[in-house]
Amino acid sequence: MEKMKFLLFVLTSCLLLSACSLKEDAADLYKKESPLEAEVILPDAFLDDQQETIEVLLTQDGKEVNGADYVHFEIWKQDGSLHYNMEPAKAMGYGLYALSKDFHSDGLYYLKVHASSNGSVISPQMQFVVGELSKEELKILQQDLPATEGGHEHHH
Numbered sequence: 001m002e003k004m005k006f007l008l009f010v011l012t013s014c015l016l017l018s019a020c021s022l023k024e025d026a027a028d029l030y031k032k033e034s035p036l037e038a039e040v041i042l043p044d045a046f047l048d049d050q051q052e053t054i055e056v057l058l059t060q061d062g063k064e065v066n067g068a069d070y071v072h073f074e075i076w077k078q079d080g081s082l083h084y085n086m087e088p089a090k091a092m093g094y095g096l097y098a099l100s101k102d103f104h105s106d107g108l109y110y111l112k113v114h115a116s117s118n119g120s121v122i123s124p125q126m127q128f129v130v131g132e133l134s135k136e137e138l139k140i141l142q143q144d145l146p147a148t149e150g151g152h153e154h155h156h
Contacts, residue, residue, distance in 0.1 A: 033120070034060050034061045034118065034120065035060070035120050035122070036058060036059075036060050036065065036068075036115060036116070036117050036118075036120035036121070036122050037058070037059045037060065037122075038056050038057070038058055038113055038115060038122055038124050039056065039057040039059075040054070040055070040056050040111065040113065040124070040126055041054070041055040041056065041057060041096075042054060042128055046103055046109075046128065046129065046130035046131065047103075047130070047131065049102070049103070049104055050102070050103065051100050051101065051102050052100065052101060052103060053098050053099070053100045054073060054075075054098065054099055054100075054101070054111060055092070055096050055097065055098045056071065056073075056089065056096070056097050056098075056113050056115070057095050057096055058071065058095050058097065058115055058117065059095060060117055060118060060120065063095075064094050064095025065095050065117045066091065066093065066094070066095060067117070068091075068097070068115055068116065068117040069116040069117055069118075070088065070114070070115065070116050071088065071089040071091075071097040071113065071114070071115045072086040072087060072088055072089065072113070072114040072115070073086070073087055073089050073099040073111065073112070073113060073114075074086045074087075074111070074112040074113075074114065075101060075109060075110070075111050075112075076109065076110050077105070077107050077108070077109050077110075078107060078108040078109065078110065078127075078137060078140060079107060079108075079136075079137075081105070081107075082104070082105070082109075084101060086114060087099060097115075103130045105130070105131075106130055106131030106132045106133070106134075107129075107130060107131070107133065107134065107137060108127060108128075108129060108133060108137040108140060108141065109127070109128050109129070109130055110125060110126070110127055110128075111125065111126050111127075111128060112124070112125040113125075127141070
């Protein structure tokens with residue numbers, strides 16, 4: 001009788017487990033994400049009192065995105081003295097989108113790109129420098145750097 005109960009338990013377990021197995025094509029039933037990617041292209045040097053062009057190259061699935069839903073640039077100065085509101089970038093072709101701006105003073109600036117294509121939305125942000133940095137701005141940049149361990153090696 002014990003053997004019969006055990007055999008019945010094993011058969012029931014096998015049936016339940018086989019019902020829970022995944023179909024080989026189960027992954028194909030779900031929506032596959034294809035994230036939008038952005039590569040920001042900055043001028044080699046920003047000069048104050050000069051109009052500069054910032055570009056972003058958008059790709060999705062390894063292909064250039066020429067018909068993005070939207071691409072906006074938002075630019076502001078770290079000290080709060082300047083803030084350009086979000087503005088649409090101009091489509092340049094080949095996945096490139098550009099915006100030209102005047103930078104009237106030296107300092108640490110931030111750029112945030114707001115972009116969307118085929119249901120994928122991204123908002124990468126980065127820092128850039130126009131002209132020379134103040135001592136305060138240098139401190140801000142140094143605070144963002146990861147701590148280094150120097151030349152200390154530990155052997156175990």
